[in-house]
Amino acid sequence: MAIVVNEPSIFDHKGNVIKTDDRTISIVTKMEEPCVAVLGNVLSKEECEELIRVSKDRMNRSKIGAQKDVSDMRTSSGTFLPETGNEVIDCVEHRISQIMNVPVQHGEGLHILNYQIGQEYKAHYDYFTSKRKSVDNPRISTLVMYLNDVEEGGETYFPHLKLSVAPKQGMAVYFEYFYQDQAINELTLHGGSPVTKGEKWAATQWVRRKQYR
Numbered sequence: 001m002a003i004v005v006n007e008p009s010i011f012d013h014k015g016n017v018i019k020t021d022d023r024t025i026s027i028v029t030k031m032e033e034p035c036v037a038v039l040g041n042v043l044s045k046e047e048c049e050e051l052i053r054v055s056k057d058r059m060n061r062s063k064i065g066a067q068k069d070v071s072d073m074r075t076s077s078g079t080f081l082p083e084t085g086n087e088v089i090d091c092v093e094h095r096i097s098q099i100m101n102v103p104v105q106h107g108e109g110l111h112i113l114n115y116q117i118g119q120e121y122k123a124h125y126d127y128f129t130s131k132r133k134s135v136d137n138p139r140i141s142t143l144v145m146y147l148n149d150v151e152e153g154g155e156t157y158f159p160h161l162k163l164s165v166a167p168k169q170g171m172a173v174y175f176e177y178f179y180q181d182q183a184i185n186e187l188t189l190h191g192g193s194p195v196t197k198g199e200k201w202a203a204t205q206w207v208r209r210k211q212y213r
């Protein structure tokens with residue numbers, strides 16, 4: 001059945017799968033305006049484990065410092081991975097760019113998040129709301145990938161859409177927010193709900209309209 005949409009999306013994949021150079025991703029669920037898609041088979045177990053492995057040290061190290069990450073808004077810890085030098089990161093970033101349909105150079109780089117029990121990321125927009133930052137090279141879309149299975153909690157929730165995505169290793173949720181109609185962008189409000197059992201590892205790619213790196 002064709003769904004009528006008023007504004008263009010960059011997530012213009014046809015059919016139920018996305019064939020990238022090295023992997024077939026499944027489109028599990030999709031809605032329009034805002035375009036939100038739940039994707040399966042985005043990352044292998046080994047890739048998830050490698051992303052966690054290379055991040056672990058960096059998280060620990062950053063925590064010894066000034067605890068800059070700790071705020072009411074986001075109680076998880078996070079780190080940006082370095083842009084080059086790891087085959088798995090390069091390969092994953094290439095695949096993500098084909099899924100998101102935006103060149104690698106528009107991506108901010110993988111941001112790894114770790115949530116321990118009770119930690120969360122309160123509801124927020126990924127686009128910049130301050131005028132100064134937003135004009136020149138705005139963020140346009142996001143892919144949040146789940147790197148492990150969470151025993152309980154840790155869903156990515158969209159309160160305005162009444163939608164909740166449970167974290168599952170290798171799966172991801174995609175959404176975009178460059179609609180002319182600002183009311184649609186505002187529907188992408190989302191957060192990571194508190195982990196209540198186990199821990200949660202996720203990787204986020206935020207993408208810009210123009211080249212960023």
Ligand SMILES: O=C(O)CCC(=O)C(=O)O
Nearest residue numbers: 144155156191192202204
């Ligand atoms: O952890 C999640 O489920 C959401 C993460 C998120 O919103 C972000 O990284 O911008």
Ligand SMILES: [Fe+2]
Nearest residue numbers: 124125126190
């Ligand atoms: Fe976010």
